[in-house]
Amino acid sequence: MSARSFHVWTIGCQMNLADSESLARQLLAAGYREAPDLDHADIAILNTCVVRQASEDRVYAKLEELRRWKAPGRTIAVTGCIVGKEGERLRERFPHLDAVVPIGAYRSFIEGLAVGRDPSLGEPLPVAGRTGVSHYLTVVQGCDHNCTFCIVPRVRGREVHKPMRRVLDECRRAVEEGAREVVLLGQNVDDYRDPEGGGGLAALVREVAQVPGLKRVRFMTSHPQDLEMELLELMASCDRVAHELQLPVQSGDDRVLKRMARGYQVRHYRAIVERARQLMPDLGLYTDVIVGFPGETEEAFQNTRRLMEEIQFDVVHLAQYSPRPGTFAADRMPDEVPAEEKRRRLNELLALQREIAARRAARWLGRTVEVLVEGLDELGRPYGRNREGKRTVIRRARPAGTPRDDGIGRGMAAVGELVRVRVEEASAGQLAGSLVA
Numbered sequence: 001m002s003a004r005s006f007h008v009w010t011i012g013c014q015m016n017l018a019d020s021e022s023l024a025r026q027l028l029a030a031g032y033r034e035a036p037d038l039d040h041a042d043i044a045i046l047n048t049c050v051v052r053q054a055s056e057d058r059v060y061a062k063l064e065e066l067r068r069w070k071a072p073g074r075t076i077a078v079t080g081c082i083v084g085k086e087g088e089r090l091r092e093r094f095p096h097l098d099a100v101v102p103i104g105a106y107r108s109f110i111e112g113l114a115v116g117r118d119p120s121l122g123e124p125l126p127v128a129g130r131t132g133v134s135h136y137l138t139v140v141q142g143c144d145h146n147c148t149f150c151i152v153p154r155v156r157g158r159e160v161h162k163p164m165r166r167v168l169d170e171c172r173r174a175v176e177e178g179a180r181e182v183v184l185l186g187q188n189v190d191d192y193r194d195p196e197g198g199g200g201l202a203a204l205v206r207e208v209a210q211v212p213g214l215k216r217v218r219f220m221t222s223h224p225q226d227l228e229m230e231l232l233e234l235m236a237s238c239d240r241v242a243h244e245l246q247l248p249v250q251s252g253d254d255r256v257l258k259r260m261a262r263g264y265q266v267r268h269y270r271a272i273v274e275r276a277r278q279l280m281p282d283l284g285l286y287t288d289v290i291v292g293f294p295g296e297t298e299e300a301f302q303n304t305r306r307l308m309e310e311i312q313f314d315v316v317h318l319a320q321y322s323p324r325p326g327t328f329a330a331d332r333m334p335d336e337v338p339a340e341e342k343r344r345r346l347n348e349l350l351a352l353q354r355e356i357a358a359r360r361a362a363r364w365l366g367r368t369v370e371v372l373v374e375g376l377d378e379l380g381r382p383y384g385r386n387r388e389g390k391r392t393v394i395r396r397a398r399p400a401g402t403p404r405d406d407g408i409g410r411g412m413a414a415v416g417e418l419v420r421v422r423v424e425e426a427s428a429g430q431l432a433g434s435l436v437a
């Protein structure tokens with residue numbers, strides 16, 4: 001009898017991608033086969049997100065779709081953030097659902113899949129060929145903050161920190177399997193504390209950067225209240241650490257920040273950015289902003305706009321506030337900014353950020369950047385990210401007009417290699433250029 005096959009359908013953040021990867025490894029190690037899509041699988045696993053209503057609705061739509069898919073011998077399981085929010089209620093609403101799997105409780109789930117074999121699982125085992133150039137590794141699960149708009153603490157629980165020893169073992173294994181970059185993940189990764197030795201995120205990043213064979217270390221997501229200056233200094237001084245900060249500001253208005261319970265003021269955020277840019281003038285700065293939060297007056301909104309103009313972020317993930325039942329804001333603060341007004345504010349900031357992002361990208365024109373090659377794009381050109389996190393595509397040959405195509409091109413930029421690229425085109429989305437010998 002051939003092994004049963006599975007497919008993990010994933011939506012949401014990088015932490016969900018990392019969880020899906022871990023689950024897939026454990027299933028492979030237990031003898032299951034991975035199917036390319038749900039149609040070809042015997043076990044459908046949905047790894048879900050509920051951070052916005054739209055994400056949650058996608059999960060329900062998928063579960064509806066799976067009613068037709070379900071047949072004898074086929075199993076449907078749900079994991080991810082919806083489990084913390086809805087739990088077993090999901091099975092009442094979707095009787096064709098077989099298993100509701102809390103995040104990380106994969107071992108008992110796999111043991112529960114009766115396949116007549118011994119799934120003696122512990123840590124995920126090495127599975128050849130699964131690791132790409134970039135390996136996502138969750139070091140902090142859950143979140144101890146209580147931002148009033150956020151459902152994450154409720155659905156993912158309080159923080160659990162992975163011992164540094166295990167993180168390093170996992171990094172070494174990832175390198176053996178082909179990874180050249182590790183991305184350390186946490187909802188609030190700055191809170192990291194090694195439960196065995198007590199070291200914080202800076203200590204962890206320093207150790208990971210020394211793993212032989214690794215070329216780059218990134219981490220996300222940071223919190224302005226917890227980010228330590230020592231970490232910025234390490235980023236600036238260690239060649240292998242990316243110059244990239246994912247640092248959500250959420251609002252440029254102190255009153256709104258207080259209502260969001262973010263724990264910092266705008267001047268504190270500004271001070272972090274100033275120091276980071278002193279140390280790393282080209283820092284890639286990524287942020288999140290919510291518009292239309294309860295209590296966001298026109299003046300408060302304009303403060304956010306001004307902060308965006310002043311700081312000039314590379315990327316802003318913009319969202320209009322949508323109440324998530326179970327959060328303090330949804331339960332206790334009237335959603336008072338009308339939908340149309342939220343849309344106006346969102347569109348205004350989207351237009352502003354488009355201009356800023358194009359200007360920020362233009363700073364790279366004519367300069368040489370260091371790119372870790374991750375793969376080939378749909379046109380067969382090598383692509384990767386520069387040290388500041390910007391996607392960069394490498395042309396096959398030198399541009400027309402240069403003396404000759406001397407063979408530097410696709411063949412010379414192998415996946416996993418760190419190469420130097422002279423930037424010839426720059427847009428908000430990506431950079432493009434030629435290899436420099």
Ligand code: SF4
Nearest residue numbers: 143145147150152187
């Ligand atoms: S820091 Fe705030 S926004 Fe981020 S996950 Fe925790 S509660 Fe949510």
